[in-house]
Amino acid sequence: MNIVVAMKEIPDIQQIRIRNRKPVTDDVPRTLGNIDKNALEAAVQIKEKTDSQVIVVGVGSSEVEDTFKEALAAGGDEARLVVWDGELESSQSAQLLAALITKIDSVGLILFGEGSGDNYSSQVGSRVAQILGLPQVGYVNRIEIEGSTARVTRSLEDCEQDLEVALPAVIMVSSDINTARIPSVTQILKAGKKPKEVLAANELGVAIPAAQVETISNLAPEMERRQISVKTISDLVKALADEGFGGGR
Amino acid sequence: MDFNLSKEEILIQKMARDYAEQAILPVADQIEKDNRVPDDIMAGLAELDLFGMTVPEEFGGAGAGYVPYVLAMEQIARVSSGPAMIISAHNLGLGALVNFGTDEQKAKFVPQAAKGEHIASFAFTEPGTGSDPKQLTTSAVRGGDHFVLNGTKRFITNASYKGPLVLFAIEAESGQPTAFVVEKHCPGYSVSKPWSKLGWHGGDLVDIYLKDVQVPVENVLGKIGDGYPILQYGIAFGKIGMNSVALGTTLAAFELAVKYAKEKTHRGQPIAKFQAIQMKVAEIAGIYESSRWLAYRLGFLANNTKNYREFAKEAALAKWVIARNAQEATRISMDVHGSYGLMEDYEITRIYRDAAMGPQVEGVIHMQQVILAGDILR
Amino acid sequence: MAGTLIFSENPALVLELATAALEMDSGPVYALVINNGPQAEKLSNHGLAVLSVDEPGMSSFDTAGCAQAVAQTAGQKDLSMVLLSSDRRGKELAGRVAEAMHAGCLTDVKGFSLEGGQLAFTRNSLGGATLATQAIKTPAQVVAVSPRAFAPIAPTATGSIEAVKINVPASAVKLVETRSKAGDTVDLQAAERLVVVGQGVEDQSDLALVEQVAQALKAEIGCSKPVATDKKWYPEERIIGLSGKICKPALALILGVSGQVQFTVGVREAQVIVSVNNDENAFMNKIADYVLVADLKEALPELVRQLG
Ligand SMILES: Cc1cc2nc3c(=O)[nH]c(=O)nc-3n(C[C@H](O)[C@H](O)[C@H](O)COP(=O)(O)OP(=O)(O)OC[C@H]3O[C@@H](n4cnc5c(N)ncnc54)[C@H](O)[C@@H]3O)c2cc1C
Numbered sequence A: 001m002n003i004v005v006a007m008k009e010i011p012d013i014q015q016i017r018i019r020n021r022k023p024v025t026d027d028v029p030r031t032l033g034n035i036d037k038n039a040l041e042a043a044v045q046i047k048e049k050t051d052s053q054v055i056v057v058g059v060g061s062s063e064v065e066d067t068f069k070e071a072l073a074a075g076g077d078e079a080r081l082v083v084w085d086g087e088l089e090s091s092q093s094a095q096l097l098a099a100l101i102t103k104i105d106s107v108g109l110i111l112f113g114e115g116s117g118d119n120y121s122s123q124v125g126s127r128v129a130q131i132l133g134l135p136q137v138g139y140v141n142r143i144e145i146e147g148s149t150a151r152v153t154r155s156l157e158d159c160e161q162d163l164e165v166a167l168p169a170v171i172m173v174s175s176d177i178n179t180a181r182i183p184s185v186t187q188i189l190k191a192g193k194k195p196k197e198v199l200a201a202n203e204l205g206v207a208i209p210a211a212q213v214e215t216i217s218n219l220a221p222e223m224e225r226r227q228i229s230v231k232t233i234s235d236l237v238k239a240l241a242d243e244g245f246g247g248g249r
Numbered sequence B: 001m002d003f004n005l006s007k008e009e010i011l012i013q014k015m016a017r018d019y020a021e022q023a024i025l026p027v028a029d030q031i032e033k034d035n036r037v038p039d040d041i042m043a044g045l046a047e048l049d050l051f052g053m054t055v056p057e058e059f060g061g062a063g064a065g066y067v068p069y070v071l072a073m074e075q076i077a078r079v080s081s082g083p084a085m086i087i088s089a090h091n092l093g094l095g096a097l098v099n100f101g102t103d104e105q106k107a108k109f110v111p112q113a114a115k116g117e118h119i120a121s122f123a124f125t126e127p128g129t130g131s132d133p134k135q136l137t138t139s140a141v142r143g144g145d146h147f148v149l150n151g152t153k154r155f156i157t158n159a160s161y162k163g164p165l166v167l168f169a170i171e172a173e174s175g176q177p178t179a180f181v182v183e184k185h186c187p188g189y190s191v192s193k194p195w196s197k198l199g200w201h202g203g204d205l206v207d208i209y210l211k212d213v214q215v216p217v218e219n220v221l222g223k224i225g226d227g228y229p230i231l232q233y234g235i236a237f238g239k240i241g242m243n244s245v246a247l248g249t250t251l252a253a254f255e256l257a258v259k260y261a262k263e264k265t266h267r268g269q270p271i272a273k274f275q276a277i278q279m280k281v282a283e284i285a286g287i288y289e290s291s292r293w294l295a296y297r298l299g300f301l302a303n304n305t306k307n308y309r310e311f312a313k314e315a316a317l318a319k320w321v322i323a324r325n326a327q328e329a330t331r332i333s334m335d336v337h338g339s340y341g342l343m344e345d346y347e348i349t350r351i352y353r354d355a356a357m358g359p360q361v362e363g364v365i366h367m368q369q370v371i372l373a374g375d376i377l378r
Numbered sequence C: 001m002a003g004t005l006i007f008s009e010n011p012a013l014v015l016e017l018a019t020a021a022l023e024m025d026s027g028p029v030y031a032l033v034i035n036n037g038p039q040a041e042k043l044s045n046h047g048l049a050v051l052s053v054d055e056p057g058m059s060s061f062d063t064a065g066c067a068q069a070v071a072q073t074a075g076q077k078d079l080s081m082v083l084l085s086s087d088r089r090g091k092e093l094a095g096r097v098a099e100a101m102h103a104g105c106l107t108d109v110k111g112f113s114l115e116g117g118q119l120a121f122t123r124n125s126l127g128g129a130t131l132a133t134q135a136i137k138t139p140a141q142v143v144a145v146s147p148r149a150f151a152p153i154a155p156t157a158t159g160s161i162e163a164v165k166i167n168v169p170a171s172a173v174k175l176v177e178t179r180s181k182a183g184d185t186v187d188l189q190a191a192e193r194l195v196v197v198g199q200g201v202e203d204q205s206d207l208a209l210v211e212q213v214a215q216a217l218k219a220e221i222g223c224s225k226p227v228a229t230d231k232k233w234y235p236e237e238r239i240i241g242l243s244g245k246i247c248k249p250a251l252a253l254i255l256g257v258s259g260q261v262q263f264t265v266g267v268r269e270a271q272v273i274v275s276v277n278n279d280e281n282a283f284m285n286k287i288a289d290y291v292l293v294a295d296l297k298e299a300l301p302e303l304v305r306q307l308g
């Protein structure tokens, strides 16, 4: 079977600087979301136990082919990519990814991270599942494949659910499912030689809807804190009491 | 002229940085205290192919060449110099084997070392000499199909680990330095207790005692009596690693200075607001950049050189500049830290000690300048 | 705008969504309840207009089925705004409901305002580094609202229950087992006061002291991510921040947390923040109201003594 892993090309958020409350993303190198790397790792671990191929898919900038070398180094067998210049909103990403995935044969599993590294809206996996008419499970921290079913654990705020889901299915993993491996030198050097298909959006044969969400502003929040330095524990306890947080059992 | 790193080079750099931060950083203090790199770190480095980067694929290496090697080593040394020193000396020994070994010798000794299962060494220095091959005293006497080696080698990196050792001795008949491949821990081979050194903690450094060590004739590297070029050029390639370690130290000195300048406040403002501190930061930034491009370029030359002599000159130049730069950068970074920087709680103390090592190792700075001037004024 | 449908499996969050819906003032508000008679009863007693689906063929753990139920109900009642809770269940549902309704969608929404006559929602972006204000352009809108962003609605006597019929295909997901998470029932987001353990609490044995501080302050204990995921001193339910709970307590007493943005998004809306850290330059201190620079090893016993 083919295991598809959808990964998002994002600016390396560690390197984004804030100037005048605005994020500066120019010249910030592109990378892949962290939780997406956990999804890839989950796929590679399944591949190591079953006879399957790991196909990474993504939509990104003109550099997307380069960005995805990281995924191919970390265990992806093949990449199918779409180049899209400019902003992409969740509903649009979902349409493009669904169209890409439709072109892949015998897909057993489609893996996503629980949220992307930059926007974290957690919508795209669910939207793709709906478009493709597939069952889905989110916040998964365990996947075992048994024939044509996946046994998964969904981790919610107050409980864990062990579920059985018929394949093909969309699964969104959480970061605690595994520790993503660091690719070796050899794997990095071989990544560029793995099969890749890079398409322009208009080659997919789907109509991409207009953006459904408009960003009015995106600013660093203003934080006005008093930063009063207290010297001793008794000063602290007194300050707490003055604020109405007295101690005492 | 293209100064851009390829995506592969960027990924290798990132891989080494990730590994250094995720796996080495948590044990960096322990490495400093125990003067030993934990086995799981050695295994982790091996798994990432960091012991075989420069070895061609046909001999079990990654075939990445020297530029990615410099990039990766810089990132490792930035976090802890011990593991980087081990890889550097390993590459020195392994490089000599790859460059000067016969196909049989390469097939026999290189693959396991390229996988990090064996760790290579290079032994020239003796109690009586560290720079002058004419003063070697270790002897090699032919006895049938083997040579018998006797002597003491001083300050040999990685000599405690199992693996091949490229060793220089005076061959009795020719009276000339000759290179041999010795399997470490063979009968007659023993090592001293590890030296406690100022910096580069974790890097394995011992003396070797050779007592009637038998080495088969086919383990002569190059020709009998012709060890000098192997020494000269082997060490030239080894300098790529030394430079990378010093570069990682310089990078750390820079980052620590910037971090401290922003953190530390004086009268309510970060000291970074003061021009005196700003100038120091600018100075280290300039030093780092100059070292960086020299180190990267030497890696590039190592991949492309046809002329070993020319390369040795370039290596001598890069080595003394980068080693000295690392010391200069850590000194300035220490100035930014003030007294706090002298306390072991601050990482700059480790970096400062590490920076002291480069100028005195694998050919002291003066020797590099002698080599370079000799070539310029030839 | 014809009206609002609100849905969450968690009844406490339904009451918060009701407040949000009323404040948005976009027509009548209905609360959907799926296969849960007692909950329908409870919510209607609280004053909500409940639409109750009773469909033995579908199950709450099946996101595809739930999304159908929400979308079909909204369609039948001609409700263009859907409010879901931005807990894990709600977030998983949001994208699917939105796709089914051809709606634009926002998750982790913390508030809204009117910008030029249209609703604009605020949510964190770029790992919490920025606060984005966004509007949905489609007629139908799906919004997942963060827990605790709105107060629960006050009870009234106007509740009702109406049965709704929907048509849901067979589920491809089967439940094998549900386990409560390791005896930890704490609700950090509801806590008025929080004591937060960071990696600056260096020894596990000091957690007993933290416990005493929390008791004295009547606070719940939360922690930074590595304290739960790496050290495993607390269950992951106690993580505060981007991947954990976003809290708005009156008091957050932060013990040894460096203050990376992924953490601070979880407490930055506390009314009063106190940071105890041995590093005077810790970023945490810059967003604190009170800062004590001290080694927790010494500070904790003293704090216990003085609060006790
Ligand atoms: C951490 C570490 C790792 C090492 N690893 C290895 C290893 O793996 N293999 C190995 O063989 N060795 C190794 N060494 C040894 C090291 O390479 C030598 O010690 C070094 O080359 C210097 O030799 P020396 O100490 O004998 O100094 P010397 O050569 O005696 O130099 C002492 C001083 O005399 C001056 N000097 C000497 N000759 C000249 C000259 N011709 N012209 C001008 N000035 C001169 C130098 O400037 C220097 O200041 C290692 C040493 C250390 C500390």
Ligand SMILES: Cc1cc2nc3c(=O)[nH]c(=O)nc-3n(C[C@H](O)[C@H](O)[C@H](O)COP(=O)(O)OP(=O)(O)OC[C@H]3O[C@@H](n4cnc5c(N)ncnc54)[C@H](O)[C@@H]3O)c2cc1C
Residues within 6 Å of the ligand: A034, C197, C198, C199, C200, C201, C202, C223, C224, C225, C226, C227, C239, C240, C241, C242, C243, C244, C245, C255, C256, C257, C258, C259, C260, C261, C262, C263, C266, C276, C277, C278, C279, C282, C294, C295, C296, C297
């Ligand atoms: C995608 C993503 C999501 C994340 N989500 C979260 C999240 O939800 N929540 C979260 O917490 N983190 C999250 N993180 C991790 C976050 O970036 C930080 O690494 C983490 O918050 C650090 O935890 P800490 O402050 O406890 O530890 P550290 O960063 O190690 O800080 C420890 C602090 O304690 C101080 N200290 C040390 N010793 C003492 C002492 N003896 N006395 C007093 N003070 C002392 C130090 O000065 C330092 O400030 C996330 C990271 C990523 C990449």
